[in-house]
Amino acid sequence: xxxxxxxxxxxxxxxxxxxxxxxxxxxxxxxxxxxxxxxxxxxxxxxxxxxxxxxxxxxxxxxxxxxxxxxxxxxxxxxxxxxxxxxxxxxxxxxxxxxxxxxxxxxxxxxxxxxxxxxxxxxxxxxxxxxxxxxxxxxxxxxxxxxxxxxx
Numbered sequence: 687x688x689x690x691x692x693x694x695x696x697x698x699x700x701x702x703x704x705x706x707x708x709x710x711x712x713x714x715x716x717x718x719x720x721x722x723x724x725x726x727x728x729x730x731x732x733x734x735x736x737x738x739x740x741x742x743x744x745x746x747x748x749x750x751x752x753x754x755x756x757x758x759x760x761x762x763x764x765x766x767x768x769x770x771x772x773x774x775x776x777x778x779x780x781x782x783x784x785x786x787x788x789x790x791x792x793x794x795x796x797x798x799x800x801x802x803x804x805x806x807x808x809x810x811x812x813x814x815x816x817x818x819x820x821x822x823x824x825x826x827x828x829x830x831x832x833x834x835x836x837x838x
Contacts, residue, residue, distance in 0.1 A: 697704045712765050713811070713818030718838040721816040725830045730754040734829070735763075735817055743767055747817075776803045786820050788832055795820050819832045 714721070714737050722736040734750040744766040751758040780799040785792040795812040810820040816837050821831045 710769070712745055713813070714747070714765065714816060715740060716813075717816045720836075721838045722820070722836050723817050723832055724817065724834040725819075726833045727830055728828070732833075737816060738762070784810070788815075788820060789834060793820060 695709050710812045711820055717737055719737050719739060722734055724734075725733045727733055730753060732752045734752075736748045736753065738747060738748045738751070739746045744764055747763045747765065748760055749763055777778045778801040780801070782797045782799070783794070785794050787793070791813070793812055796809045798809045798811060800807050800809075807824045809822045811818045812820055814837070815832065815835055819830070821828060
């Protein structure tokens with residue numbers, strides 16, 4: 687149960703508002719309401735994020751989780767356009783390009799490798815996917831992988 691709560695918290699507060707710099711948009715703003723992504727979180731868990739509203743101040747996502755076939759109550763996450771606070775210690779970020787398999791096709795992406803004193807994490811990002819996140823990993827462990835999406 688702790689693992690489930692941990693993954694939900696990580697996905698809501700780390701991957702949903704993923705951004706390296708203050709921007710006037712998020713990875714969701716160029717998509718229409720109703721766009722969605724579905725992620726496999728491993729261990730029988732899946733998460734669906736659906737864009738339910740957007741304004742000049744931010745976007746709202748509906749987050750739905752299925753754990754071992756059991757649907758959890760949906761929650762909403764608001765992503766603000768306000769300038770995020772800067773971390774006390776800036777992590778080292780390495781940016782490369784590559785591709786990753788999404789729905790049986792190669793998707794071009796930017797790979798961000800973030801190194802901190804706690805380890806290395808990687809995120810595969812693409813502008814043509816709602817939310818922008820294709821896959822995330824810490825070390826060699828994949829935490830979240832895109833399995834389906836619909837861009838409106």
